[in-house]
Amino acid sequence: MARRNVLITGCSSGIGLAIAVKMAKDEQKRFKVFATMRNLAKKEPLEAAAGHRLGKTLEIKQLDVCDEQSIKTCVNSIPDRRIDVLVSNAGMGLIGPIECQSIEEMKTVMDTNFFGLVRLLKEILPDMKRRKSGHIVIISSVMGIQGILFNDVYAASKFAVEGFCESLAIQALKFKLQLSLIEPGPVVTEFERKVFEDGMKMDLSAADEETAEMFTNIYLKNYKQIFQSLGQSAEDVAEHTVKIILAENPPFRHQTNTLYTPMTTLKYADPNGDLPIDIFYKMVFQHDKIFSASLNFIKLLRWRSRKSFDLGKPSQ
Template sequence: MSNKRARVAIVTGASTGIGRAVAKALKDNGFWVFGTSRRAAPEQIDGIAMLTCDVTDDASVAKLIEAVLTEAGRIDVLVNNAGVGLLGGAEESSIGQAQSLFNVNLFGVIRMTNAVLPFMRRQHTGRIVNVSSVLGLIPGPYSALYASTKHALEGYSESLDHEVRAFGIRVVLVEPAYTATSFEENLTVPDQSLDVYALARAGMVALMRQVMLKADTPEAVAETVVKAVTAGSPKHRYAAGKVARQVSFLRRFVPEGAFDKSLRKQMQLPV
């Protein structure tokens, strides 16, 4: 429902998983929330107004922003959550497939951000939360291209934060680890699979299924996003969930060699 006095938030990729949980959590905290999905969705999900938007398409993004401003008159928060995964050896993906991945996970964020920044500058206030991953902090064997999108997102977000802070705008990162959603089940597969990687790739799939049994809930990530949105003086990044906090701590303080060996052991790779 509309509330002309409420802060207005846009959450991309809000039809399922983390995005849906984030949209609901923001609504429960008094925000007027607009969720987006690439495919047509019901007009309302859990009381969230749903709009169609393809973050890889400039015209679609512009249409979304126009619709939100027409209805609400302002945009206070943007949560860039829409993303896709890819599991396989880096060598197994064509340049075209890599470009498609970046077009959603990085350039989609840039499109959405560039679309809202002029209005946030005019308001002299705004908060942009980019949903990254612990794979924005650490290596991701057999997720190298996905990890690359998140490493790039981290550099973009922290740098942009310094550029727009003078306009009353902050850009922050939320970094989940494994989360119990359909994301892992819908991972893209390499478009030029190689037999030499087949055994290791199958091992990664099995390992992912195993760790997903103890994965964080989307609601736990959503709670972290709400903190990032509402903090008066936000941090650059927020680890979302117990595993993400542990990984973030270890990455900062464990010596490189020891971290490398531990990672390979955890990923069941030859040490």
Template sequence: MTPIALITGSNSGIGLATALYLARRGFTVWATMRNLEKAHELRTIIESEKLPIEIAWLDVCDDDSLKSAVARILQKSGRIDVLVNNAGYGLRGAVEEVALDEWRRQFETNFFGVIRVTQAVLPQMRAQRSGAIVNISSVLGRFAIPFSGPYTASKFALEGLTETLRYELAPWNIKVILIEPGFIATRFQENAQLAQAAQHEDSPYAIFKKASGRRVQRNIYRAAPPERVAETIYRAIMHPHPKLRYAVGRDARLVLPLRRFLPEGLFERVLKKQLGL
């Protein structure tokens, strides 16, 4: 039986790479996205390689798009074996400067979007008594940096949600997995939003923000390709007993053990030095 995968945010970056990776390894992939006009790159590759990928509209903040996407998948493919909750964006700004509406929008996509799609898919996976749910978190789901409060908080919340799901879904043989990438070479940084108030020159945080911004820019050049994340997802879902967490990228594999084993105060000092704070 051909396994069926549903991926959110598949027009770009990690979602696009994962759609291609799974399709090239025998999955039928439902590559979903909120803006079908951005499907151009994916369509070109599907046609040239004749890949088993279907494209569908799914905005993780929109119930109607979700209902119609899941109905279409079940009608055409009859099952869903893998869900990759990938859609997400970063919101920057000091906690004080980010308006509540901006916080809510960040959580609506990165956190409630995951719950919304997962709830829609679970009845089918439970009926099958099998499946895998892969949540794309971040190293920032494990430790915080300044000026990324909304993003970090959304990924911390996602980590807690995923741990819970892992216990709850074990009786149905549904695997639940967290992927924790470091810097990945995608459009993530250019798609990241800056809070309205943080855009003012007279922001009291401007000087600190510049210092950590420069550090981020330097690290981008060491970013791992999105295919590395796709390969990790594939390895995890194919494993009969996958781990809860998978770090991706050299930076993630270095920093996450430090986070785990260093005393908190020491980790904080190391990070501050790294960030130039």
């Protein structure tokens, strides 16, 4: 079986690092991983995790998804420019009241999370279409399906990704390409820690007193508990992602956290869209004690989210 070239973005930490290492350490050596990051000064954790696979089944390259020339230079450095699997993972988060966020901050989130993917595909997609072979895997989020309190701009960026991919998937079929959206819920990584710390330091003076109080004493107060109860590890998400890549008929969408799935199904239960908004409102503002107790109960059921899943016969 020919080894597949895999290009992964955002590999300095978290999900990207975990996916790169898992694929590089594949016992059957089915992949040659090109693990990329914007700042090569942050490559040490990846080098340490890759171990003896570094320079063999894994190479580290510079790639900034916000820089077209950086993308082109990286792709040109790969033999024959052949990328069999693209894993678009690089991204950034932003939480808080929109009154306290600058338009420039919002643009940066959209530029990274949405236009970063677009830039990658403008460079890589034509080669895949010409070969009529390739798998595009996007690390999206459940917030690409359903908005969450104080995640307005981040959710908007993921909604953009999901709509873009739904449209592109139709064209991809014509060229025999596969496209998969991986949709994690909360994931405990350095990414989330930084988002939380930035939220804690946010200047709330531009917000009204009630909104600032809501963000501080409801959202941030419950943030850690939500991640402790529902959060997956980066390695969990990496396992799901690799199974999707190896599946004979990979799905278009795949949620990695079964504990979160009941929340996203609310979106499809009511065509008017009122049901999920009403339920989230009541959970946050009317039944906060029940919500907190439910999170504690979920901790006791953590093993259920770690159960293996079957996507059928792996591709050869």
